[in-house]
Amino acid sequence: MAKFDIIAATGCPTGIAHTFMAKEALEKAAAERGLTIKVETHGQVGVENELTKSEIAGAKAVVVAADKDVQAERFAGKPMVSVGVSKALSVEAAGKLIDRALAAKGDDTVAAAADVEDEVEEKESIGHVIYKHLMNGVSHMLVFVVAGGVLTAISFLWGITSFDSTAADYNSFAAMLKIIGGIAMNLMVPVLSAYIAESIGKRPALVPGFVAGMIAIQGLPVNADTGMIDAGGAGVGFGFLGGIVGGFLAGYVILLLEKVFSKIPASLNGLKAIFLYPLCSTAIVGLVMLGISGPMAAINQGMMDFLQSLGNSGPVILGLAIGCMCAFDMGGPVNKAAYATGTFLLGTALEAGVGTETYNFGTNFMAAVSAACIVPPLITTFAVVVGKKYFSQEDHDAGIVNLILGCTHITEGAIPFMTKNIWPVMPIMMLGSSIASILTIFFNVHDPAPHGGFLVLPVVENGPLWVLAILIGAVVGGILFVAFKKYDFEKNQKAAPVAKPVEAPKAAAVEAPKAEAADFVKVENVFVAEDFASRDEALSFVSNQAVKAGIASDADAVMNAFLAREAEGTTGMMEGFAIPHAKSDAITEAAVIVVKDESGVTGWDTMDGAPVNVAIALLIPGAQAGTTHLKILSKVAEALMDEDFRATVKGSTDAAEIAKTINARLV
Incomplete structure (x- = not known):
């Protein structure tokens, strides 16, 4: 059974795009760090790439990026970060989540302490918890609305009143489609309510959740003649809002009953599940929902009136x-x-x-x-x-x-x-x-x-x-x-010439377009025989060389940018490689500087604990932090997954060959 450094679960309310965008970002971010990862997705077709118990047990940390229930209780006891799915849609954001998840186990070289505090705050956010429960209901409801709405709409193709057997445009097939679509649409509120409840109280909450949703549809039945509560009477429904209220009510009633029944012997767990929970929760939730039907109907009507007023x-x-x-x-x-x-x-x-x-x-x-x-x-x-x-x-x-x-x-x-x-x-x-x-x-x-x-x-x-x-x-x-x-584009074009050397202007004018197109690594910026005592000495060397090459204007600012990135999480990879990167306004041209130390730079945290022999340093202007930076970083990280690329760069002492090899992967 394969083991993974990181496991993750993603899910958005519709399960269409966000779910898989987050999955891809997490996988790319893990690859950049030399980590293995498995991402379970909770989409509209159900759970895919499902995590096994052994995979959960063997993982170092967990990332949950979801706005719906993904059964996060499975990961209890694991270092974990839990956020909304929108916080994991870019490779950079996903990488920070991975770093923070690893930091949760006390590895303070992976992430800054401030990030860990942020993780705790987000994980315990009441707003996100409520939103997650609500969206779990919405995600299950949407498919009923889509199916019911489209089928009902198709029935209209035979005529607006084609479902009515007394109408001139009646069609029996259209009538059947209208019936099926109507049933699906009528399940909208009960399903919404039930799966909000299920997100909170798990499976036992489904029964009171469905009942609450049905009550939200029909309201409190009253006999028109007597004015009294009557099972055969008619009520005023309070729909969508009632379904939301009923779902949360049902879920938290189950949590309350779990505490109330906690002292019942474990041998009677079956009795609790099949009898006590459904009976007590349905009675409590049902009575409360009927009791609030009047005020809820008024609120529901008020919302409708407000929307109508906007239309008016x-x-x-x-x-x-x-x-x-x-x-x-x-x-x-x-x-x-x-x-x-x-x-x-x-x-x-x-x-x-x-x-x-x-x-x-x-x-x-x-x-x-x-x-x-x-x-x-x-x-x-x-x-x-x-x-x-x-x-x-x-x-x-x-x-x-x-x-x-x-x-x-x-x-x-x-x-x-x-x-x-x-x-x-x-x-x-x-x-x-x-x-x-x-x-x-x-x-x-x-x-x-x-x-x-x-x-x-x-x-x-x-x-x-x-x-x-x-x-x-x-x-x-x-x-x-x-x-x-x-x-x-034009602003960046105007800024680019600032970085060009003063000497040999004619040659520079000819070569500049080619360098901007592909040659981020110039031969003169590849150093194959260096000897560094520490990571910081190597980064200081790169910072100073950047200024000498006209890539940057302030070595100290570049050095601070490198160190700031290392504080967020080590850029040391595996098999002797590191990808330090600095984003700063002091950098005037996107470029790559390569330094090699055959003896190995110690004190640079790497994924496998080995010293760094090759540092491929990325220097990015501040204005290109979200564009060029991500493009180069992703391509370098992808190249490092290639054994031939690693062997060539690590084994060669020819600066021209190294520059050519890296540039070929940055095109």
Whole structure:
């Protein structure tokens, strides 16, 4: 059975993109550190790459990056860091999580003490715990909404009243689809409630959770004639909000009962599970839910009235709110709040029926939410096509893929573009999404399907206008994104010549484009026969050589940048290699300096405890910390996984051969 240094579990509410983006980032970050890792994913298709008991037992540390329940209790007693999935979407962020998880076992060379304190604070955050429970319910609910909403929408293809046997456009198949879709939609609130409860109280909480959700749908039944509680009467449901309240209530009631029944002999555990927990919890939760039905119904109606008032204020205000929320964190908590509200209103709309005011508002709101979620990935596609020269090949490829993601309502593909430059990329995305939402409302588009993007166009009322609204938002956002990237590109181009040597200006002018394109390692910056007493002496040598080569202007600032990075976590790898990297405004040109010490630099913490023979030092201008830095670092880390590369660099004493070998891997 294989053993892993790090094990991890990732999961996001929808289980579509964030889950696997975090997995990839963690795997790359582990590879950079010479560590083995196995990442278990909790996606919409279920648990994949599942961790075994022996793998959990043999791991050094655990990283949980999830906004849903991933059964973290399995890792009890292990050094662990637990954060939301959005904290692990980049290689750099994932690396810090790995360092902090390793630091939790007392290895203070891996991470700074401040990071460890942050880990404890995040792990115990009440807000994150509540959000995780809520999103566990939402993630299970969404598939019911999608299935039910799309099937109901398809039934309308035969006619708006094709499900009605008394209507002229009646179709029996359409009626069956409407029935199936309606059943799935009606399960939305009970499933939401049950899986919020399950996240808190585990399996015993499912029963009271489902019951709480059903009560949230129907409310407290009252006899219309007597005005008294009557099982045969009718009640006022309190829907989505009631499901949330009921889920948390059911979960914490189970935790309370576990304490109450803790003194019952272990031999009666079966009795507790099959009789006491379901009976007592259902009675308690049911009575409380019926008791609060009146106030909850009033709150629910108040929320509906508020949303209606936003709609009555005109498309600009409502569309701006929807667009900004959907694009703010692209699949994160704010985005999910807007999407969950849209699905709730859609469920209410489909229940009210075609032609009603409730139906028109709910399906229009859903169309605006979908438009806002589709736009950000399409903005990146437009930008990488129109402004191709301002993007790396990696970004260009990702932008092209985002065309597919955007058209199918998957917003998360735009996240890597935003994380590199949150300002002004986030406002650009929010503006583009808001324009699409505003126009969608203005064009009176109605979308009876909660997901699917352009795949559900056949059931969207005023579909061509919906596509037009989305394209306008994507083009406006794309133009602004290209303008920003052009400005950023030209600024870096102007800054680059500062680093060029003064001598032989004509030769420098000819060679500069080639060096910027590939040759980060110059022959004169490869030192093959050095002898360093310590890590700091080696880093000081590199810092001073950087100034001599015109790469940096201040050796002390570069040295401090190197040491700051080492304080976050050692850059020593395995088999005698290290990848120190400094990010500083004192560095004027991205470059790589290589130093070799055949006897080995001691005191440099490495993954296998061996001394460092080769240090491939990366020097990055501060403005390129999120772009060039990550590109070079990832390529060097990938190269170090290649045995031939390691053998060539470590065994050669020819500076030109070493420079050529490394440059070939940085192209």
